Amino acid sequence: MSPGGPAATVMRSERRAPGQGLLLVAPALLALGALTLYPTLWVGWLSLQRRIPIFGVERFEGLGNYIFLATDPRFWKAAQVTLVFTVASVALELVGGVLVALALRGQRAGARVGLSFLLLAWALPSVVTAKLFEWLYNPAAGLVNFLLGGVALNWLGDPRLALPGLILADVWRTLPFVTVLCYARLLAIPVELYEAAQMDGAGAVATFTRITLPLLRRILLIAVLFRTLDALRSFDLMFVLTGGGPAGTTETLTVYAYRSLFQAVQLGLGSAVGVVVFALVMLVAWGYLRALRHEGLAA
């Protein structure tokens, strides 16, 4: 993305014709056009259709689906769940991710083992994570209730506990990403900085807020962007772990979209929700890019 880099490269290889470059890029562009761009335009068109159940055909509906959504309490509930899930999950994994990265930094040998386990949690299929937590949360024989001293909490069946339970599972799965980024950045901070701070008599808190945090700032901004986008569009974990229940307390926009699309067979309505998720994701990406540019961190 830095214009200086590629441009400089291009100038030095001035004999290279643009035509050849296009030829190299063309197959990938065609694939992306057919499999990403075209479906994206198509989903916009679909969202303007309404299915007539008896005939099984689509009819042009204009903005009808969007108007329906605007007055649909289930949609607003799903939007609220998505917001709570995203904010809580990203905030928790950010704090946790930094803390774990700081803890890992101290130990050379332990860091390797710790990092391996963290990366495993990140690399597992989210369906496996869902099944793992479904079993951990089992009211009768789950490890969570056992470790809490034999309480009888019905984590995924209780409307008050299901969303926190889901968020916890998501944090477990995605905190490693933040930790890996922070850990790599921490390793690049010169030890002299900390030695100097120590000589000046700075305490642990001052060292963290004055040295570590400012140096982590950039990487944290990027982590927040990536994780926010992922949380907004995440689907597998809640679909398999809670299926949106109980009583819709964990139904995110993606689960609502999927149910409309393939369970209620309302292709138009489901597509409209998909478009809303798409717009949200693009809005966040655009907002962060602006923020990063404002910080002078991105071209």
Next chain:
Amino acid sequence: MLLALLAYATPFFWQILTSLKPEAELMVLPPLFPSRLTWEHYRVVLGQSVMLRALINSLGVGIITTVLALGLGIFGAYGIARYPIPGKALLLLLIVGGTAFPQIATVSPLYLLMRALSLRDTWLALILANTSFALPLVIWLLTGFLQEIPVGLEEAASVDGASRPRAFRWIVLPLLAPGLASAALLTFLFSWNEFLFAYTFTATEASRTVPVALALFPGVFEVPWGDIAAASILASIPPVALVVGLQRYLVRGLLTGALRE
């Protein structure tokens, strides 16, 4: 530190232990540890064709997706990194945007497309769908790695009389190997883990992947937790092997992907 390690190691060990517990001891806690260990759950899971077939499907789809995405991506990235292309900034923005596209927004048109092409319930449907979200990532990663390889090396080779494809084959490709490893690793992991497309586009055992088989695990009256645990362990073997064996490339890929701004 120890606490974090414990929080991350416990669920793994618990799942392994569950998969080895006799059926009768599953639904009671305490005791934590079973009186004896049994392979029964693995025998049940591998005895049904569902999981075995799903493992083959996931492996096949994952490998072909990786080859396809890398094949298309390597030329695309080389073109972007080394040639002047009109509208390159916009192109890059689209590719970066492509990595952020939510699958839920493209799943309905892709479903209609697969239906129109009679591709439902085939490997090809999954390979194409997975390529659609792996390719932007591959191009993004490889462009970053390519920009770290000095152009001068190739130019020196061409001064020595090597053609551009030859210079690419013998000079760029070996230097790009770590980047290719990172991109291949991430692509395979994403393809192995992908659920939404696989769940939507598959209908029978013929194309069901591991996550789908796991999500649809039969259990009408009683949930077979031991069997599910065993199936989960089987589903985790490739990611675990890749992470343990290629951790270096995974971390490098994640960093390059995140830090290229």
